[in-house]
Amino acid sequence: ELKVEQNPLFLSMQEGKNYTIYCNYSTTSDRLYWYRQDPGKSLESLFVLLSNGAVKQEGRLMASLDTKARLSTLHITAAVHDLSATYFCAVRLTGNQFYFGTGTSLTVIP
Amino acid sequence: DTGVSQDPRHKITKRGQNVTFRCDPISEHNRLYWYRQTLGQGPEFLTYFQNEAQLEKSRLLSDRFSAERPKGSFSTLEIQRTEQGDSAMYLCASSFFYNEQFFGPGTRLTVL
Numbered sequence: 307e308l309k310v311e312q313n314p315l316f317l318s319m320q321e322g323k324n325y326t327i328y329c330n331y332s333t334t335s336d337r338l339y340w341y342r343q344d345p346g347k348s349l350e351s352l353f354v355l356l357s358n359g360a361v362k363q364e365g366r367l368m369a370s371l372d373t374k375a376r377l378s379t380l381h382i383t384a385a386v387h388d389l390s391a392t393y394f395c396a397v398r399l400t401g402n403q404f405y406f407g408t409g410t411s412l413t414v415i416p
Numbered sequence: 417d418t419g420v421s422q423d424p425r426h427k428i429t430k431r432g433q434n435v436t437f438r439c440d441p442i443s444e445h446n447r448l449y450w451y452r453q454t455l456g457q458g459p460e461f462l463t464y465f466q467n468e469a470q471l472e473k474s475r476l477l478s479d480r481f482s483a484e485r486p487k488g489s490f491s492t493l494e495i496q497r498t499e500q501g502d503s504a505m506y507l508c509a510s511s512f513f514y515n516e517q518f519f520g521p522g523t524r525l526t527v528l
Contacts, residue, residue: 310458337514348507349459351516394458398514401472404449406458 308333308399312407320415322384327410329378329395337398338378340369342391343409349394352380385414418442420520422508428526429498436494437523441510448491449517450483451507459507465491498527 309332319325329338340352353362355371355378362369366389368381378395390413396406421440429435441448447466451459462481463473467488476482480498485491495502505524509517 339516341519348521349509349519351518354516396458402447402464402514403472403475404459404461404517406460408456409458 308335308397308405310395310397310405310407312393312395312410314410315408316411316413318413318415319382319385321386324384325382327380327382327393327412329380329407331376331378331395331397331405333376333399335373335376335397335399338371339396339398339404340378340380341394341396341406343394344391352393382412385412387414387416390414420508420510420518422506422520422523424523425521426524426526428528430528431498431500433498434494434496435498435525436492437506437508437525438490438492439508439510439520440490441508442518443489445510445512445518446488447511447513447517448485449509449511450491450493451509452477453505453507453522462493495525498525500527503527 311330313328338355341349343349353369358373360371366383371378392409392411394406394409423438449464450462453459463483465485480496483493505522507522509519511517
């Protein structure tokens with residue numbers, strides 16, 4: 307079965323700092339997704355990465371994909387409090403099954 | 417609002433009872449997905465439909481779980497003979513083919 311591992315699981319960072327969240331997966335996948343979830347809320351789509359070397363940026367978040375290493379990163383630049391949330395990566399397997407990571411809980415401290 | 421909606425938002429039931437949840441996807445989306453999420457975990461894929469066809473159901477948790485999408489629009493997820501371990505948030509999402517999934521607010525199930 308596909309395993310999707312994120313690290314760190316918990317991240318506390320100061321405003322203005324940079325950090326990277328890592329997502330490793332154990333088998334071939336052609337698509338990788340990043341989602342955000344605020345406490346008590348549902349998931350919000352952030353990025354869809356389709357190919358090796360894909361990079362997408364939105365505001366202070368940038369996601370990249372290395373399919374050969376089976377690794378995606380979510381980089382946070384100059385963090386602000388509004389980015390505090392749980393971030394999930396998810397991969398798609400043949401047959402259109404989706405596997406989510408366990409999430410990274412991010413807290414941005416003023 | 418034209419997002420994904422789910423009903424009810426909360427359901428409390430006694431062990432052994434049957435429950436049914438409804439999901440209304442974004443109208444132009446052809447794919448509909450069901451997930452279960454427990455506290456501190458990522459969503460767990462259960463099943464999905466493309467239009468009215470259920471194309472993947474091998475990951476439904478047991479034969480007590482079933483889903484339908486009879487006319488390719490809304491979908492229902494039924495859990496028969498509920499158990500305490502079924503307590504979780506049940507999420508529905510929709511997409512247009514492989515594009516990003518849009519999630520509904522979820523139905524929180526509590527089995528007493």
